[in-house]
Amino acid sequence: MIAQLASNQSFRLGEDSLWRLFYWALIALVFAGAIWQRFRLPLDPIADPDTWGYLSPALRKLTGAEFGHTNGRNFAYPGFLFLLLRLFADFRAITITQHFLGLL
Structure with a gap:
């Protein structure tokens, strides 16, 4: 048994x-x-009306100007974009990183 x-x-x-x-x-x-x-999906970033508020501080810093706030945004996401564009020098890196983060 x-x-x-x-x-x-x-x-x-x-x-x-x-x-x-x-x-x-x-x-x-x-x-x-x-x-x-x-x-x-296409790797080209899609621009919204508020994209410039996030992208312009990163682009200004990359072109040698001062990293400043646009439209009262904080520095976290524009700083993140600056690091991505500095490392990869390609806007598609933003899209790929967002896709990877979307999987988390």
Whole structure:
């Protein structure tokens, strides 16, 4: 009787681990699909009416002027844009970074 229960429990453990493996494989597939869909989008940044308020401090600093606030914005996101443009010298780096951050 005890041997039969033990064998049923060991079979159940194997079945549970198989479902757990299937679950994590499915989650990985969903994330891979999300990554694929996100990077199929065009890499050119889309400009909104408030883009200049975020982009202009970074561009001013890159051209040698002083890093200043535009339209009362704080320095965090314009500073982030400055670092991206300084490192990669390409506006597409902004889009790629935003896509990566969107996956988090």
